[in-house]
Amino acid sequence: MTAAVLRSAADLRGGEWFRLHPLTPLLQGGVVLVGLLGAGFAALWETVILRAILQFAGVEDDDEGGGIAFLIADSLALIFLGAVVVVVVSALVFWLQWRVHLVRMDDDVLEVKKGILAKSSRRARRDRINTIGVRRPLIPRLLGLAKLDIQAAGNDANVVLAYLPYSVATAVRREILQTPGHRDDDSEPEPQVITRELEVSLFRYLASLVVSVETVFFGAAFIAVLVGALTAGELAAWLGPIAVVFGYVVYLADRFLRVGNFVIDSIEGDVRVSLGLLSTSVETIPPARIHALQISQPWPWKFLGWWRVDANLASSPGSANKKTPAHTLLLPVATTREMARMVELCVPSLRDESAMAQVTTLLQQPHAQWAEAGMEDESHVGASRRARFRIPLSYGVTGSAVIRGVVALRSGRWITKLALVPLARIQSSSVSQGPWHRALGLSVFAVESVEGPVSTRVVGLDTKDAWRWWDTVHALTVGAIGDTTTTRRRRRTPA
Numbered sequence: 001m002t003a004a005v006l007r008s009a010a011d012l013r014g015g016e017w018f019r020l021h022p023l024t025p026l027l028q029g030g031v032v033l034v035g036l037l038g039a040g041f042a043a044l045w046e047t048v049i050l051r052a053i054l055q056f057a058g059v060e061d062d063d064e065g066g067g068i069a070f071l072i073a074d075s076l077a078l079i080f081l082g083a084v085v086v087v088v089v090s091a092l093v094f095w096l097q098w099r100v101h102l103v104r105m106d107d108d109v110l111e112v113k114k115g116i117l118a119k120s121s122r123r124a125r126r127d128r129i130n131t132i133g134v135r136r137p138l139i140p141r142l143l144g145l146a147k148l149d150i151q152a153a154g155n156d157a158n159v160v161l162a163y164l165p166y167s168v169a170t171a172v173r174r175e176i177l178q179t180p181g182h183r184d185d186d187s188e189p190e191p192q193v194i195t196r197e198l199e200v201s202l203f204r205y206l207a208s209l210v211v212s213v214e215t216v217f218f219g220a221a222f223i224a225v226l227v228g229a230l231t232a233g234e235l236a237a238w239l240g241p242i243a244v245v246f247g248y249v250v251y252l253a254d255r256f257l258r259v260g261n262f263v264i265d266s267i268e269g270d271v272r273v274s275l276g277l278l279s280t281s282v283e284t285i286p287p288a289r290i291h292a293l294q295i296s297q298p299w300p301w302k303f304l305g306w307w308r309v310d311a312n313l314a315s316s317p318g319s320a321n322k323k324t325p326a327h328t329l330l331l332p333v334a335t336t337r338e339m340a341r342m343v344e345l346c347v348p349s350l351r352d353e354s355a356m357a358q359v360t361t362l363l364q365q366p367h368a369q370w371a372e373a374g375m376e377d378e379s380h381v382g383a384s385r386r387a388r389f390r391i392p393l394s395y396g397v398t399g400s401a402v403i404r405g406v407v408a409l410r411s412g413r414w415i416t417k418l419a420l421v422p423l424a425r426i427q428s429s430s431v432s433q434g435p436w437h438r439a440l441g442l443s444v445f446a447v448e449s450v451e452g453p454v455s456t457r458v459v460g461l462d463t464k465d466a467w468r469w470w471d472t473v474h475a476l477t478v479g480a481i482g483d484t485t486t487t488r489r490r491r492r493t494p495a
Contacts, residue, residue, distance in 0.1 A: 003102055006164065009171035015106040024163045025097035027140055103161060110150065110176060112159050124152040124159045130314055132173045133283035133327070136166070141280060148173055149283075194272070197345065198264040198331065198338050205260055208333035209252055211300045213415075218248045259332055264342065271345050273327050283327045289314040290346050291425040293330075294454040295339060295363065297416040307339040308332060311346065312452025328452050336360075347420055349404045358403050362410050363418050367399035375401060381469045386440045387460025400445060400458050400469060405480055407447055407473055409458050419456050421447050423480035429473050431466045445469055 004011075006018035093116075101114040111123045133149040140146060140162075146169040147162030164172060174192075209215070225240035257277045265272040272284045292312040301307070309331035331342050343359065344351045350359065354374070361373040367382030380401035387395035394413035401408045407426065409419040427448040437443055437459070443466035446457035461469065 006103065006172075007168065009168060009175040012103075012105040012172065012175055015104060017102045017104045019098060020101055020103065020161065021145060021163045021165065022098055023143065023145065024101060025094040027143075027145070027163055028097075105176065110159055112161065122159050124150055126176065128152045129176065130289050131284055131286065132176060133281060134166075134169060134173060135162075135279075135281050136276075137279040141278075146170075148176075150176065192267050195266045196263070197266050197341060198334065200262040200332060200334070202256075202260055205262065205333055206252075206256060208301070208306060209255055211304065213298050213300065214251065215248075216300070218244065218251070222248075259329065262332055264331065264345075266345055269348075271330070273330060275327075275329075281327070285311075285313065285327065285330075285346075287346055287348055291421070292449040292452065292454040292456055293343065293346050293420040295343070295359075295416075295418045295420070296412075297363075299414045301333075302416075305336055306333050307336065309334065309339060309342050309346075310453045312449045312454045312456075314450055343420070347406055347422060349406060349422065350420075352404065355404045358401070359408070359418070359420075362399075362401060362408055363416060366396040367410070368396070370399070370401065375403075378472065379403075381445075381461060381465050383458070383460035384440075384442060384462040384465070386462070387442055389440060390436060390442060391460050395460055398458055398460055400461075400473075402473070402476060405476075407476075409447070409456055411455070411458055417455065419454050421449060421456055423473075423477045425449070426473075426477045429470055429477065431463075431470045433463065443467075445473075447473065 003017040003019050005022070006012070006020060011018060096116050097114070100116060100119075101112075103110070103112045105111070105126075107126070109123045109125055110129075111121065113119070113121045129150060129152045131151050133151070134146050135149055136146045144166055145163040146166045147160060148164070148169055150159040150161065152158055161169070161172065163169075222241060222244045225244055229237040229241055258279075259275050260277040261275060261280070263274040265274070267284060270284050270286045272282065274280065274282045290311050291314055294310045296308045296310070297306065298308075308329075311328050311330050313328060330346065331339065334342065340356050340359075343356070350356060358373055358375060361370060361375075365373070367380065370380050370382070371377060380399060382399035383391070383395045385395070387398065391398060394411060397413060397416075398411050400410065402423075405423050407421045407423060409421070411417050411419075427450075429445070429447045431443050431445055433443045441463055442460050443463045444457055444459045445461055445466045449456050
């Protein structure tokens with residue numbers, strides 16, 4: 001199959017096959033190459049370097065009187081031959097991998113083929129693509145390359161294009177998201193308007209890591225092992241405090257490098273999240289892909305007025321490994337104003353001062369005062385006083401409310417949590433009752449969302465209130481889904 005290297009996003013419009021960047025196999029198979037080099041160095045160390053050091057130090061005698069020079073000279077030919085074989089075989093394998101790694105796109109699908117012995121072909125329907133993330137690990141970033149993580153609806157329907165020059169990758173991303181059949185072959189996409197919304201400073205993010213619940217646990221563990229080391233009075237016992245400090249430093253470094261340099265932009269109504277100091281990751285998230293939003297505040301942050309924003313997204317990263325960030329973290333640390341702006345970007349129905357005032361009331365006031373903030377009795381429900389035997393610290397603030405087509409679920413005292421679920425995104429709702437709740441006459445209300453870090457349930461509701469609230473949310477959900485379906489049909493119907 002004859003195919004050229006993809007050098008322009010416009011070339012994909014013809015539906016022909018193209019090859020990716022020639023360094024793609026090297027970057028994807030770099031672990032194998034490093035392993036071969038490591039094995040070669042280990043053999044060299046054992047046969048030459050270590051013996052030479054021992055002979056030079058007089059620990060080991062010369063076997064045949066040839067000395068170090070004879071030992072090295074006798075092994076140089078074998079070392080050179082092994083290096084030549086490794087280089088030739090690696091180059092041949094990488095070249096063959098590059099030859100068979102192909103991509104094509106038409107108006108319907110995007111397809112990627114690769115593999116020499118174990119061949120694979122992955123397709124993604126263009127009309128079901130949710131978003132495309134731009135990933136730039138450290139080594140590809142230094143080489144000016146990037147990969148596209150194409151996330152489509154459906155199980156195992158995602159595609160990864162790795163690697164392309166960064167400028168080509170961004171252009172290909174826009175070309176894939178371009179509506180098929182609504183462009184001329186020679187037309188270029190219009191430039192997108194990018195607005196910088198929020199930027200988390202490195203100092204504030206590092207401070208948020210230090211002032212955190214995790215730091216409290218690390219501190220408690222350090223004090224415990226330090227007391228143990230002082231009590232034992234042995235040198236080996238001091239390995240415990242050293243291990244705890246080392247683990248804490250590694251924790252801080254990992255979080256700082258992976259999530260540092262956090263930037264939020266808005267692009268034509270979508271939210272673009274950029275993060276990473278060494279390896280960068282950029283993903284554009286449409287508000288329709290956000291099924292649930294969570295605002296949280298650990299107790300160490302209450303004195304600083306900081307908040308964290310997470311989300312449950314409609315699809316997961318296509319590369320299916322933990323090295324690819326899921327971008328469910330939308331804002332690692334933010335002030336109250338920045339948090340409110342993020343909520344407005346992700347949940348457009350709350351772009352109103354009165355709506356945000358109600359959100360602030362849910363976060364800061366007990367449910368007994370929600371009615372004073374302008375909420376009608378039918379639009380909210382709070383935990384029963386009997387719930388103090390189940391959730392003694394947070395029963396006064398636990399509850400649920402409906403604000404502008406969004407179900408809000410409030411919970412937690414030590415870690416304040418408020419989940420926001422648009423009615424049109426609710427898959428189902430339920431009322432459940434465990435043994436403890438049944439003994440107290442209580443129930444649990446929950447709405448089902450896609451998998452993610454956001455908890456969408458409240459505990460400790462009076463059973464009658466829970467069923468009444470379930471009827472209310474169910475009726476509102478059916479109405480919201482009906483309105484959304486009607487709107488979509490009107491958009492698809494030609495004028």
